[in-house]
Each structure stands twice: as structure tokens, then as C-alpha cells.
Amino acid sequence: MRIAFAASHAAIAQSAKAALSRRYGDHAEAQADVIVALGGDGFMLQTLHRTQELAAPVYGMNRGTVGFLMNEYSEHNLTERLAAAEEAVITPLAMRAVQTDGGTYEALAINEVSLLRAGPQAARLKISVDGKLRMAELVCDGALVATPAGSTAYNYSAHGPILPIGADVLALTAMAAFRPRRWRGALLPKTADVSIEVLEPEKRPVMAEADSRSVRDVLRVDIRSAPEIAHRVLFDPGHGLEERLIREQFV
Numbered sequence: 001m002r003i004a005f006a007a008s009h010a011a012i013a014q015s016a017k018a019a020l021s022r023r024y025g026d027h028a029e030a031q032a033d034v035i036v037a038l039g040g041d042g043f044m045l046q047t048l049h050r051t052q053e054l055a056a057p058v059y060g061m062n063r064g065t066v067g068f069l070m071n072e073y074s075e076h077n078l079t080e081r082l083a084a085a086e087e088a089v090i091t092p093l094a095m096r097a098v099q100t101d102g103g104t105y106e107a108l109a110i111n112e113v114s115l116l117r118a119g120p121q122a123a124r125l126k127i128s129v130d131g132k133l134r135m136a137e138l139v140c141d142g143a144l145v146a147t148p149a150g151s152t153a154y155n156y157s158a159h160g161p162i163l164p165i166g167a168d169v170l171a172l173t174a175m176a177a178f179r180p181r182r183w184r185g186a187l188l189p190k191t192a193d194v195s196i197e198v199l200e201p202e203k204r205p206v207m208a209e210a211d212s213r214s215v216r217d218v219l220r221v222d223i224r225s226a227p228e229i230a231h232r233v234l235f236d237p238g239h240g241l242e243e244r245l246i247r248e249q250f251v
Contacts, residue, residue, distance in 0.1 A: 001033050001034065001079050001082060001083070002025075002027040002031060002032045002033045002034075003020075003024050003025065003026070003027060003032060003033070003034055003035075003036055003078070003079075003082070004026065004027050004028060004029040004031075004032035004034075004035045004036070004056070005017045005020055005021055005026050005035075005036050005038065006029070006035060006036070006037050006038065006043075006047050007037075007038040007039060007043075007063070008038065008039030008040070008042075008043040008063070008064060010039065010063065010064065012063050013038045013039045013043070013063040013064065016038045016061070016063050016073065016075075017038055019075055020036070020038075020075060020078065023075060023078075024078055024079065029051060029054060029056065030054060032054075032056045033056060034056050034057055034058075034059055034082050034234065035047065035051055035054070035056050035057070035058045035059070036058075036059050036060075036061060036078070036082075037058055037059070037060045037061070037070075038060075038061055038063045038073075039060075039062075039063050039064045039070075040062065040063070040064020040065050040066045040067060040070065041064070041066045041067060041068055041069045041070065041153075042064070042066070042212070043064060044058070044060045044069045044070060045069075045110055045111065045211050045212075047060075048090075048110055048231045048233070049108065049110070049211070052108075052229055052231060056232075057087060057232035057233065057234050058231070058232065058233055058234065059071065059081075059082055059085060059233075059234035059235075060233075061073040061074075068152060068153070068244065069149075069233065069241075071234075071235060071236050071239065072236070081236060082234065084236075084237055085234035085235060085236060085237070086234065086235050086236075086237055086240045087232055087233070087234055087235075088149075088165060088232075088233045088234075088235065088240055088241045088242070089230050089231070089232055089233075090110060090147070090149045090165075090230070090231040090233060090241075091147070091225060091226060091227050091229060091230055091231070092108040092109055092110045092147070092225075092226050092229055092231065093108065093109045093110075093112070093113050093145060093147060093170075093210070093223055093224065093225060093226060094106070094107075094108055094109075094223070094224050094225070094226040095107050095108070095109060095113045095208065095210040095221060095222070095223055096221070096222045096223075097208045097215045097218045097220070097221045097222075098218065098219050098220045098221075098222075099215065099216075099217050099218055099219060100201050100202070100217045100218070100219050101217070105208075105215040107210035107211075107213050107215075108210060108211070108226060108229065109147075109150075109210035109211045110147065110149060110150060110211055110231060111146065111147065111149065111150025111153045111154065111155075111211055112144045112145060112146040112147065112150045112153065112154055112155055112211070113144060113145050113208065113209070113210050113221065113223045114142055114143070114144035114145075114154060114208065114209045115142050115143050115144070115196055115198070115206050115207070115208050115218065115221055116141065116142035116175070116206065116207050116208075116209065117140075117141050117142055117204065117205070117206055118205040118206055118207040118216060118217075119204060119205045121203065121204045122139050122140060122141060122176075122178055122204065123139070123140060123141065123142060123143075123198065123204050123206045124137060124138070124139055124198070124199035124200050124204055125137070125138045125139075125140065125143055125196050125197065125198060125199065125206075126138070126196070126197040126199055127143070127172070127194070127195070127196055127197075128194070128195045128196075128197070129188060129192050129193070129194055129195075130192055130193050131193070131195075134186075135180075137179065137199065138174060138177065138179070138180070138183065139177070139178045139179040140174045140175055140176055140177045140178060140183075141175040141176040142174070142175040142176075142206075143172065143173065143174050143175065143185075143196060144158065144160075144171075144172075144173050144175070145170055145171070145172050145173075145188075145194055145223045146160060146163075146170065146171040146173065147163075147170065147225075148163035148164060148165045148166070148167050148169075148245070149165065149241060151163040151171055151245070152244075152245060152248050155171050155173050156248075158173050158174070158175045159173070159184060160173030160184075160185055161173075161187065162245055162248060162249050163245070164242065164245060164246075165241045165242045165245055166242070167190075168189065168190040168191075169187045169188060169189060169190055170187070170188045170189075170190055170192065170194075170225070171185060171186075171187060171188075172185045172186045172187075172188055172194065173185035190225050191225065192224075192225075193222065193223070193224045194222070194223040194224070195220060195221070195222050195223075196220065196221045196223070197219070197220045198218055198219055198220065201217065201218070201219050205217055206218050208221045
């Protein structure tokens with residue numbers, strides 16, 4: 001099995017990469033059968049984005065502070081673990097943000113696309129789904145659209161629902177909604193096209209993020225699923241995404 005190792009800049013991850021490379025060899029990612037990412041969830045997301053054009057699946061081992069997408073770290077029996085691993089296929093969201101100066105910014109998000117207030121005042125947002133106005137005004141600190149894979153991340157911290165990994169739905173969740181008071185959001189079909197327009201963008205500036213890649217001073221953000229892109233993620237048997245999402249709800 002040809003393995004390519006990728007590691008975050010953290011010393012513990014770099015040390016693990018050196019040890020594993022000596023033991024199992026280290027191949028170029030383009031020629032590898034599997035890519036092993038060493039770090040936390042943030043580095044795992046970076047690796048998935050960076051390698052999305054490659055055929056090899058990605059298997060993460062936790063050498064960071066958060067590891068929901070990662071397996072436990074061990075130097076032993078790695079080839080056996082990889083051979084027995086379960087595969088989950090994750091499709092991202094595509095974000096297109098239009099800025100107040102007319103510029104556009106496009107990015108993909110495996111976890112969520114979020115809009116966040118960038119000033120002292122709450123954001124005023126207008127939400128349309130599939131071209132139909134659904135909420136004329138949402139006053140809040142922000143709003144996000146999350147995939148099932150990302151539903152336990154920022155979405156869950158904002159009191160959004162945890163979604164089963166195979167669910168054909170997206171979570172639309174508000175952060176600190178002021179009007180409508182305590183609005184918790186909505187569940188949308190995975191095929192939905194969501195447009196969020198920023199009202200009073202000069203007075204109430206808003207930024208948008210796609211998996212922590214940011215763009216400031218947005219006027220409108222369009223969000224849709226991108227089924228044409230598939231990320232293959234490997235997990236140890238019995239510890240896959242479906243099991244983790246269920247287990248998280250009973251903690």
C-alpha cells in the first residue's frame with residue numbers, strides 16, 4: 001500500500017510524520033493509494049480541499065486539539081487499519097459571495113458557509129430559498145448553512161440540529177437571533193439554493209466564511225450543494241461518521 005503522509009505545522013504532528021514515514025515509507029500524494037493526514041479537524045479540512053482532485057481517500061489521525069474527523073493516533077498496524085477502514089463520502093457546499101464593491105469570491109465548504117456580523121451592530125439579513133423569499137428580515141449575529149458532516153461543528157455550537165450523515169438535508173441556523181426572537185432556523189432539502197442578502201451593508205457590515213476562508217463586506221451570498229465533488233474519508237470500523245453523529249447526541 002502506497003501511503004502519503006501530510007502533517008500540520010504542529011511539532012507533535014511533524015514528529016508523527018517523521019516516525020510514520022520511516023516505518024511505512026512516504027509517497028507523493030498523486031501516486032498514493034491513501035493519504036494520511038496528521039493534525040486536527042482544521043488540518044483535515046485543509047487536506048480534503050487540497051487533494052479533492054486526487055483519487056486517493058484521506059485517513060486522519062489526531063495530532064491536534066480537535067479530532068471529530070480523525071481516528072486515534074497509533075504508529076502500529078497502520079496498513080491493517082487502512083485496509084479495514086470504512087469509507088464515508090462527503091459532498092461540500094459551494095459559496096459565491098458578492099461584495100459591496102462588486103467583486104465576487106467563490107469557495108467550497110465541507111462543514112458550513114457562515115455569515116457573521118463584522119461590526120458592533122447586529123446584521124440584518126434577507127433569506128430566499130430556490131428563488132422564493134422566506135424571511136424578509138433576520139436580525140442576528142449571523143447565520144450559517146451546514147452539511148451533515150459539519151452539523152456537529154459551528155452549527156451545533158449555535159444550537160442547530162445534528163444531521164445524520166446520509167440525510168439529504170441542510171441545516172440553516174441563526175446565531176443569536178434577535179428578530180424573529182429566538183428563531184432556531186430551518187431544515188432544507190440538500191438540493192436547495194439558498195441566497196442570503198445583507199441589508200444595510202454599510203451600517204451593518206457582514207463577512208462570509210467557507211470552512212474558515214473569509215471574505216469581508218459581502219452584499220449577497222449564494223449557497224448550494226456541490227454533488228459533482230466527492231471527498232472520500234476513511235474511519236476505523238465502528239467509529240465512522242454515522243456512529244459519531246449518533247453518539248454525539250447522547251453525550
